[in-house]
Amino acid sequence: MSSIAPSSARQVRLMARTGVLSGPTANLASGFVQANLAVLPRDLAYDFLLFCQRNPKPCPLLGVSEPGATSIPDLGDDLDIRTDVPRYRVWKKGVLVQELQDVTEIWREDLVTFALGCSFSFEEALLAAGVPVRHIEEGRNVPMFRSSIETTPSGVFSGPLVVSMRPMLPEQAIKAVQITGRFPSVHGAPIHLGDPETIGVNDLATPDYGDAVTIRPGEIPVFWACGVTPQAAIVRARPDFSITHAPGHMLLTDILNNRLSI
Structure with missing residues:
Protein backbone atom coordinates (compact mmCIF):
# COMPACT_ATOMS: atom_id res chain seq x y z
CA MET A 1 0.00 0.00 0.00
CA PHE A 120 -16.14 1.14 9.74
CA SER A 121 -18.35 4.13 8.87
CA PHE A 122 -19.38 4.88 12.46
CA GLU A 123 -15.82 4.58 13.74
CA GLU A 124 -15.15 8.15 12.60
CA ALA A 125 -17.81 9.36 15.04
CA LEU A 126 -16.41 7.18 17.85
CA LEU A 127 -12.91 8.56 17.38
CA ALA A 128 -14.19 12.14 17.22
CA ALA A 129 -15.88 11.59 20.59
CA GLY A 130 -12.70 10.20 22.15
CA VAL A 131 -13.86 6.58 22.15
CA PRO A 132 -10.91 4.31 21.27
CA VAL A 133 -11.07 1.84 18.40
CA ARG A 134 -8.50 -0.79 19.24
CA HIS A 135 -7.99 -2.42 15.83
CA ILE A 136 -7.21 1.00 14.36
CA GLU A 137 -4.77 1.72 17.21
CA GLU A 138 -3.01 -1.59 16.59
CA GLY A 139 -3.11 -1.48 12.78
CA ARG A 140 -5.18 -4.65 12.53
CA ASN A 141 -8.41 -5.83 10.96
CA VAL A 142 -11.45 -5.72 13.25
CA PRO A 143 -12.12 -9.06 15.02
CA MET A 144 -15.35 -10.75 13.89
CA PHE A 145 -17.12 -13.79 15.31
CA ARG A 146 -19.96 -16.12 14.33
CA SER A 147 -22.48 -15.86 17.16
CA SER A 148 -25.16 -18.29 18.35
CA ILE A 149 -27.87 -15.78 17.32
CA GLU A 150 -29.75 -16.94 14.23
CA THR A 151 -30.86 -14.55 11.49
CA THR A 152 -34.43 -14.52 10.16
CA PRO A 153 -34.47 -16.82 7.09
CA SER A 154 -35.58 -15.90 3.58
CA GLY A 155 -35.79 -18.56 0.90
CA VAL A 156 -32.45 -20.38 0.80
CA PHE A 157 -30.72 -17.78 3.01
CA SER A 158 -30.28 -18.26 6.75
CA GLY A 159 -27.42 -18.58 9.19
CA PRO A 160 -25.75 -17.13 12.27
CA LEU A 161 -25.42 -13.46 13.01
CA VAL A 162 -21.76 -12.44 12.61
CA VAL A 163 -20.61 -9.75 15.05
CA SER A 164 -17.67 -7.36 15.15
CA MET A 165 -16.03 -6.62 18.51
CA ARG A 166 -14.36 -3.54 20.00
CA PRO A 167 -13.08 -3.59 23.60
CA MET A 168 -13.85 -0.53 25.75
CA LEU A 169 -14.12 0.65 29.32
CA PRO A 170 -17.76 0.52 30.53
CA GLU A 171 -18.17 4.29 30.43
CA GLN A 172 -16.79 4.35 26.87
CA ALA A 173 -19.21 1.57 25.90
CA ILE A 174 -22.16 3.64 27.11
CA LYS A 175 -20.98 6.54 24.96
CA ALA A 176 -20.51 4.17 22.00
CA VAL A 177 -24.12 2.95 22.32
CA GLN A 178 -25.35 6.54 22.18
CA ILE A 179 -23.14 7.47 19.21
CA THR A 180 -23.63 4.40 17.00
CA GLY A 181 -27.36 4.33 17.66
CA ARG A 182 -27.53 7.41 15.40
CA PHE A 183 -26.23 5.34 12.45
CA PRO A 184 -28.82 2.63 11.67
CA SER A 185 -27.66 2.49 8.03
CA VAL A 186 -24.29 1.12 9.18
CA HIS A 187 -25.45 -1.38 11.83
CA GLY A 188 -26.53 1.10 14.52
CA ALA A 189 -26.11 0.42 18.25
CA PRO A 190 -24.35 -2.69 19.61
CA ILE A 191 -26.34 -5.92 19.94
CA HIS A 192 -24.45 -7.06 23.08
CA LEU A 193 -22.06 -5.79 25.75
CA GLY A 194 -20.09 -7.94 28.17
CA ASP A 195 -19.97 -11.73 28.58
CA PRO A 196 -19.24 -13.10 25.06
CA GLU A 197 -20.40 -16.62 25.91
CA THR A 198 -23.95 -15.28 26.22
CA ILE A 199 -23.98 -14.93 22.42
CA GLY A 200 -21.94 -18.06 21.72
CA VAL A 201 -18.50 -16.46 21.39
CA ASN A 202 -16.14 -18.64 23.41
CA ASP A 203 -12.66 -17.27 22.71
CA LEU A 204 -11.97 -13.61 21.94
CA ALA A 205 -8.37 -14.49 21.07
CA THR A 206 -9.43 -16.55 18.04
CA PRO A 207 -11.85 -14.56 15.86
CA ASP A 208 -13.54 -16.32 12.95
CA TYR A 209 -12.61 -13.40 10.70
CA GLY A 210 -10.15 -10.52 11.08
CA ASP A 211 -7.50 -10.24 13.80
CA ALA A 212 -7.43 -10.55 17.57
CA VAL A 213 -6.86 -7.30 19.46
CA THR A 214 -5.62 -6.48 22.94
CA ILE A 215 -8.23 -6.34 25.72
CA ARG A 216 -6.90 -4.30 28.62
CA PRO A 217 -7.79 -4.63 32.33
CA GLY A 218 -11.21 -3.20 33.11
CA GLU A 219 -12.41 -3.31 29.50
CA ILE A 220 -15.47 -5.20 28.25
CA PRO A 221 -16.12 -6.53 24.74
CA VAL A 222 -18.75 -4.61 22.79
CA PHE A 223 -20.39 -6.41 19.86
CA TRP A 224 -22.06 -4.96 16.77
CA ALA A 225 -23.98 -6.77 14.03
CA CYS A 226 -21.59 -7.24 11.11
CA GLY A 227 -21.91 -7.18 7.32
CA VAL A 228 -19.97 -10.45 7.06
CA THR A 229 -23.25 -12.12 8.10
CA PRO A 230 -24.20 -12.69 4.41
CA GLN A 231 -21.04 -14.77 3.94
CA ALA A 232 -22.25 -17.16 6.63
CA ALA A 233 -25.65 -17.26 4.90
CA ILE A 234 -24.00 -17.98 1.54
CA VAL A 235 -22.03 -20.87 3.07
CA ARG A 236 -25.29 -22.38 4.30
Whole structure:
Protein backbone atom coordinates (compact mmCIF):
# COMPACT_ATOMS: atom_id res chain seq x y z
CA MET A 1 0.00 0.00 0.00
CA SER A 2 1.15 3.55 -0.73
CA SER A 3 2.69 5.45 2.17
CA ILE A 4 0.45 8.40 1.23
CA ALA A 5 -2.86 8.16 3.08
CA PRO A 6 -5.76 8.52 0.62
CA SER A 7 -8.03 11.44 1.47
CA SER A 8 -11.03 10.55 -0.71
CA ALA A 9 -13.09 7.46 -1.43
CA ARG A 10 -12.25 7.69 -5.12
CA GLN A 11 -8.52 7.60 -4.33
CA VAL A 12 -9.03 4.41 -2.31
CA ARG A 13 -11.00 2.85 -5.17
CA LEU A 14 -8.26 3.74 -7.66
CA MET A 15 -5.60 2.28 -5.36
CA ALA A 16 -7.57 -0.97 -5.19
CA ARG A 17 -8.21 -0.93 -8.95
CA THR A 18 -4.51 -0.58 -9.75
CA GLY A 19 -3.40 -3.16 -7.18
CA VAL A 20 -1.67 -0.64 -4.90
CA LEU A 21 -4.09 -1.40 -2.07
CA SER A 22 -4.74 -5.02 -1.06
CA GLY A 23 -5.27 -4.70 2.71
CA PRO A 24 -8.12 -3.74 5.05
CA THR A 25 -9.79 -0.37 4.63
CA ALA A 26 -10.44 0.60 8.27
CA ASN A 27 -9.73 4.32 8.82
CA LEU A 28 -9.02 5.00 5.12
CA ALA A 29 -10.59 8.10 3.55
CA SER A 30 -12.12 9.19 6.82
CA GLY A 31 -15.58 10.66 6.38
CA PHE A 32 -16.74 8.39 3.57
CA VAL A 33 -19.15 5.46 3.89
CA GLN A 34 -17.69 2.00 3.42
CA ALA A 35 -19.77 -0.90 2.08
CA ASN A 36 -19.82 -4.68 2.33
CA LEU A 37 -20.59 -6.55 -0.89
CA ALA A 38 -22.65 -9.61 -1.74
CA VAL A 39 -22.88 -10.51 -5.44
CA LEU A 40 -25.33 -13.23 -6.43
CA PRO A 41 -27.02 -14.65 -9.53
CA ARG A 42 -30.26 -12.95 -10.50
CA ASP A 43 -32.40 -15.99 -9.62
CA LEU A 44 -31.36 -15.62 -5.95
CA ALA A 45 -31.57 -11.83 -5.77
CA TYR A 46 -35.15 -11.61 -4.53
CA ASP A 47 -34.56 -14.08 -1.69
CA PHE A 48 -31.44 -12.15 -0.68
CA LEU A 49 -33.25 -8.81 -0.84
CA LEU A 50 -35.86 -10.20 1.58
CA PHE A 51 -33.07 -11.58 3.77
CA CYS A 52 -31.63 -8.07 4.05
CA GLN A 53 -35.03 -6.53 4.79
CA ARG A 54 -35.70 -9.11 7.50
CA ASN A 55 -32.23 -8.65 9.05
CA PRO A 56 -31.56 -4.90 8.85
CA LYS A 57 -28.99 -4.80 11.69
CA PRO A 58 -26.39 -7.01 9.96
CA CYS A 59 -27.57 -6.28 6.40
CA PRO A 60 -28.46 -2.56 6.07
CA LEU A 61 -28.93 -1.97 2.34
CA LEU A 62 -27.13 0.99 0.80
CA GLY A 63 -27.71 0.05 -2.84
CA VAL A 64 -28.60 -2.71 -5.31
CA SER A 65 -27.37 -2.97 -8.89
CA GLU A 66 -29.21 -3.91 -12.05
CA PRO A 67 -28.39 -7.46 -13.25
CA GLY A 68 -24.97 -7.49 -14.89
CA ALA A 69 -24.25 -3.85 -14.02
CA THR A 70 -20.72 -3.12 -12.84
CA SER A 71 -21.61 0.02 -10.90
CA ILE A 72 -24.22 1.41 -8.54
CA PRO A 73 -24.41 5.10 -9.54
CA ASP A 74 -25.91 6.26 -6.24
CA LEU A 75 -22.77 5.09 -4.42
CA GLY A 76 -20.16 6.98 -6.39
CA ASP A 77 -18.76 8.28 -9.68
CA ASP A 78 -16.28 6.16 -11.62
CA LEU A 79 -17.03 3.15 -9.40
CA ASP A 80 -16.42 -0.37 -10.71
CA ILE A 81 -17.71 -3.22 -8.58
CA ARG A 82 -15.29 -5.65 -10.29
CA THR A 83 -12.05 -3.85 -9.42
CA ASP A 84 -12.53 -1.31 -6.63
CA VAL A 85 -12.49 -3.61 -3.59
CA PRO A 86 -8.99 -4.45 -2.28
CA ARG A 87 -9.77 -8.15 -1.96
CA TYR A 88 -12.71 -10.29 -3.09
CA ARG A 89 -13.84 -13.77 -2.12
CA VAL A 90 -15.21 -16.16 -4.76
CA TRP A 91 -17.58 -18.92 -3.61
CA LYS A 92 -18.89 -22.02 -5.37
CA LYS A 93 -21.63 -24.07 -3.69
CA GLY A 94 -20.81 -22.31 -0.42
CA VAL A 95 -17.10 -23.16 -0.55
CA LEU A 96 -14.48 -20.41 -0.71
CA VAL A 97 -12.46 -21.20 -3.83
CA GLN A 98 -10.44 -18.00 -4.47
CA GLU A 99 -9.42 -14.64 -3.12
CA LEU A 100 -8.78 -12.11 -5.89
CA GLN A 101 -8.02 -8.41 -6.27
CA ASP A 102 -9.99 -8.18 -9.53
CA VAL A 103 -13.05 -10.20 -10.58
CA THR A 104 -13.41 -8.78 -14.11
CA GLU A 105 -12.52 -12.07 -15.80
CA ILE A 106 -15.15 -14.05 -13.90
CA TRP A 107 -17.92 -11.43 -14.06
CA ARG A 108 -21.29 -12.60 -15.40
CA GLU A 109 -24.23 -10.76 -16.95
CA ASP A 110 -26.69 -12.30 -14.49
CA LEU A 111 -24.97 -11.01 -11.35
CA VAL A 112 -26.73 -8.61 -8.96
CA THR A 113 -24.65 -6.65 -6.44
CA PHE A 114 -25.87 -5.71 -2.97
CA ALA A 115 -23.95 -3.01 -1.09
CA LEU A 116 -24.46 -3.15 2.67
CA GLY A 117 -23.53 -0.66 5.38
CA CYS A 118 -20.29 -1.26 7.30
CA SER A 119 -19.37 -0.49 10.91
CA PHE A 120 -16.14 1.14 9.74
CA SER A 121 -18.35 4.13 8.87
CA PHE A 122 -19.38 4.88 12.46
CA GLU A 123 -15.82 4.58 13.74
CA GLU A 124 -15.15 8.15 12.60
CA ALA A 125 -17.81 9.36 15.04
CA LEU A 126 -16.41 7.18 17.85
CA LEU A 127 -12.91 8.56 17.38
CA ALA A 128 -14.19 12.14 17.22
CA ALA A 129 -15.88 11.59 20.59
CA GLY A 130 -12.70 10.20 22.15
CA VAL A 131 -13.86 6.58 22.15
CA PRO A 132 -10.91 4.31 21.27
CA VAL A 133 -11.07 1.84 18.40
CA ARG A 134 -8.50 -0.79 19.24
CA HIS A 135 -7.99 -2.42 15.83
CA ILE A 136 -7.21 1.00 14.36
CA GLU A 137 -4.77 1.72 17.21
CA GLU A 138 -3.01 -1.59 16.59
CA GLY A 139 -3.11 -1.48 12.78
CA ARG A 140 -5.18 -4.65 12.53
CA ASN A 141 -8.41 -5.83 10.96
CA VAL A 142 -11.45 -5.72 13.25
CA PRO A 143 -12.12 -9.06 15.02
CA MET A 144 -15.35 -10.75 13.89
CA PHE A 145 -17.12 -13.79 15.31
CA ARG A 146 -19.96 -16.12 14.33
CA SER A 147 -22.48 -15.86 17.16
CA SER A 148 -25.16 -18.29 18.35
CA ILE A 149 -27.87 -15.78 17.32
CA GLU A 150 -29.75 -16.94 14.23
CA THR A 151 -30.86 -14.55 11.49
CA THR A 152 -34.43 -14.52 10.16
CA PRO A 153 -34.47 -16.82 7.09
CA SER A 154 -35.58 -15.90 3.58
CA GLY A 155 -35.79 -18.56 0.90
CA VAL A 156 -32.45 -20.38 0.80
CA PHE A 157 -30.72 -17.78 3.01
CA SER A 158 -30.28 -18.26 6.75
CA GLY A 159 -27.42 -18.58 9.19
CA PRO A 160 -25.75 -17.13 12.27
CA LEU A 161 -25.42 -13.46 13.01
CA VAL A 162 -21.76 -12.44 12.61
CA VAL A 163 -20.61 -9.75 15.05
CA SER A 164 -17.67 -7.36 15.15
CA MET A 165 -16.03 -6.62 18.51
CA ARG A 166 -14.36 -3.54 20.00
CA PRO A 167 -13.08 -3.59 23.60
CA MET A 168 -13.85 -0.53 25.75
CA LEU A 169 -14.12 0.65 29.32
CA PRO A 170 -17.76 0.52 30.53
CA GLU A 171 -18.17 4.29 30.43
CA GLN A 172 -16.79 4.35 26.87
CA ALA A 173 -19.21 1.57 25.90
CA ILE A 174 -22.16 3.64 27.11
CA LYS A 175 -20.98 6.54 24.96
CA ALA A 176 -20.51 4.17 22.00
CA VAL A 177 -24.12 2.95 22.32
CA GLN A 178 -25.35 6.54 22.18
CA ILE A 179 -23.14 7.47 19.21
CA THR A 180 -23.63 4.40 17.00
CA GLY A 181 -27.36 4.33 17.66
CA ARG A 182 -27.53 7.41 15.40
CA PHE A 183 -26.23 5.34 12.45
CA PRO A 184 -28.82 2.63 11.67
CA SER A 185 -27.66 2.49 8.03
CA VAL A 186 -24.29 1.12 9.18
CA HIS A 187 -25.45 -1.38 11.83
CA GLY A 188 -26.53 1.10 14.52
CA ALA A 189 -26.11 0.42 18.25
CA PRO A 190 -24.35 -2.69 19.61
CA ILE A 191 -26.34 -5.92 19.94
CA HIS A 192 -24.45 -7.06 23.08
CA LEU A 193 -22.06 -5.79 25.75
CA GLY A 194 -20.09 -7.94 28.17
CA ASP A 195 -19.97 -11.73 28.58
CA PRO A 196 -19.24 -13.10 25.06
CA GLU A 197 -20.40 -16.62 25.91
CA THR A 198 -23.95 -15.28 26.22
CA ILE A 199 -23.98 -14.93 22.42
CA GLY A 200 -21.94 -18.06 21.72
CA VAL A 201 -18.50 -16.46 21.39
CA ASN A 202 -16.14 -18.64 23.41
CA ASP A 203 -12.66 -17.27 22.71
CA LEU A 204 -11.97 -13.61 21.94
CA ALA A 205 -8.37 -14.49 21.07
CA THR A 206 -9.43 -16.55 18.04
CA PRO A 207 -11.85 -14.56 15.86
CA ASP A 208 -13.54 -16.32 12.95
CA TYR A 209 -12.61 -13.40 10.70
CA GLY A 210 -10.15 -10.52 11.08
CA ASP A 211 -7.50 -10.24 13.80
CA ALA A 212 -7.43 -10.55 17.57
CA VAL A 213 -6.86 -7.30 19.46
CA THR A 214 -5.62 -6.48 22.94
CA ILE A 215 -8.23 -6.34 25.72
CA ARG A 216 -6.90 -4.30 28.62
CA PRO A 217 -7.79 -4.63 32.33
CA GLY A 218 -11.21 -3.20 33.11
CA GLU A 219 -12.41 -3.31 29.50
CA ILE A 220 -15.47 -5.20 28.25
CA PRO A 221 -16.12 -6.53 24.74
CA VAL A 222 -18.75 -4.61 22.79
CA PHE A 223 -20.39 -6.41 19.86
CA TRP A 224 -22.06 -4.96 16.77
CA ALA A 225 -23.98 -6.77 14.03
CA CYS A 226 -21.59 -7.24 11.11
CA GLY A 227 -21.91 -7.18 7.32
CA VAL A 228 -19.97 -10.45 7.06
CA THR A 229 -23.25 -12.12 8.10
CA PRO A 230 -24.20 -12.69 4.41
CA GLN A 231 -21.04 -14.77 3.94
CA ALA A 232 -22.25 -17.16 6.63
CA ALA A 233 -25.65 -17.26 4.90
CA ILE A 234 -24.00 -17.98 1.54
CA VAL A 235 -22.03 -20.87 3.07
CA ARG A 236 -25.29 -22.38 4.30
CA ALA A 237 -27.27 -21.67 1.10
CA ARG A 238 -24.56 -23.11 -1.19
CA PRO A 239 -25.35 -21.10 -4.36
CA ASP A 240 -23.54 -22.30 -7.46
CA PHE A 241 -21.59 -19.02 -7.67
CA SER A 242 -21.23 -15.86 -5.61
CA ILE A 243 -18.74 -13.10 -4.82
CA THR A 244 -18.24 -11.15 -1.60
CA HIS A 245 -15.67 -8.75 -0.19
CA ALA A 246 -12.96 -10.29 1.98
CA PRO A 247 -13.75 -9.38 5.61
CA GLY A 248 -12.43 -5.90 6.40
CA HIS A 249 -11.73 -5.10 2.73
CA MET A 250 -14.56 -2.73 1.82
CA LEU A 251 -15.85 -0.74 -1.11
CA LEU A 252 -15.38 2.98 -0.45
CA THR A 253 -18.38 5.03 -1.57
CA ASP A 254 -18.72 8.76 -2.21
CA ILE A 255 -21.47 9.02 0.43
CA LEU A 256 -20.44 11.03 3.49
CA ASN A 257 -20.81 9.37 6.89
CA ASN A 258 -22.60 12.39 8.34
CA ARG A 259 -25.39 11.94 5.79
CA LEU A 260 -26.32 8.66 7.50
CA SER A 261 -26.66 10.10 11.01
CA ILE A 262 -30.17 10.52 12.40
